[in-house]
Structures are given as C-alpha cells and as structure tokens.
Amino acid sequence: xxxxxxxxxxxxxxxxxxxxxxKTVASFSSFWNKNKFDLVFALGDRFEMFASVFAGSxxxxxxxxxxxxxxxxxAIANAIL
Numbered sequence: 001x002x003x004x005x006x007x008x009x010x011x012x013x014x015x016x017x018x019x020x021x022x023k024t025v026a027s028f029s030s031f032w033n034k035n036k037f038d039l040v041f042a043l044g045d046r047f048e049m050f051a052s053v054f055a056g057s058x059x060x061x062x063x064x065x066x067x068x069x070x071x072x073x074x075a076i077a078n079a080i081l
Contacts, residue, residue, distance in 0.1 A: 003031070003035065005027050005031050006027065007020065007028075007051075009048070017047060020047070020048070020051075021047055021051045024048055024052060025051045025052075025055045026055075027055075028052040028056065031055075032059040032061055033059065037061065038062070039063075039064055040062065040063050040064070041063070041064050041066060042063045042064065042065045043067050045065075
C-alpha cells in the first residue's frame with residue numbers, strides 16, 4: 001500500500017524551516033490518526049523526518065530509524081536530535 005503525505009518546504013531560512021516543520025507535523029498528525037502500522041521506517045535525520053516522527057509519538061507509532069548520523073555542513077540536525 002502506498003501513501004503520500006504532501007509537505008512543502010518554504011525555503012531554508014530559520015522562519016521557513018519552522019513554518020515547514022509545523023505544516024509537516026499537522027499533515028502527519030492527520031495521517032497517523034487515520035492509519036495504523038506495525039512498524040514505520042524513518043530514513044535520515046532531516047527536519048522533515050523529525051517532524052513526522054514527532055507527530056507520530058502521541059499515536060504510539062513504532063519507528064525504526066535508519067541512515068542517520070551523517071554530517072552535512074550547515075545542517076541544524078545536531079542541534080535538535
């Protein structure tokens with residue numbers, strides 16, 4: 001079964017990242033409310049993925065987190081994860 005949750009980045013400024021984060025949390029909150037899975041793979045550690053996992057926490061979604069830990073110049077991942 002294939003699912004598509006639309007989240008759109010508004011840019012890479014601090015304000016745009018927070019705005020995109022909040023849109024992603026809202027979109028995935030609706031998704032997790034309607035869909036149940038035994039296990040969800042979370043690939044990477046970008047803020048978009050963090051937002052989807054964050055939204056799944058109150059719904060007790062079980063995540064397997066893979067492909068994280070790489071360092072990207074200028075990334076904020078280490079500050080929030």
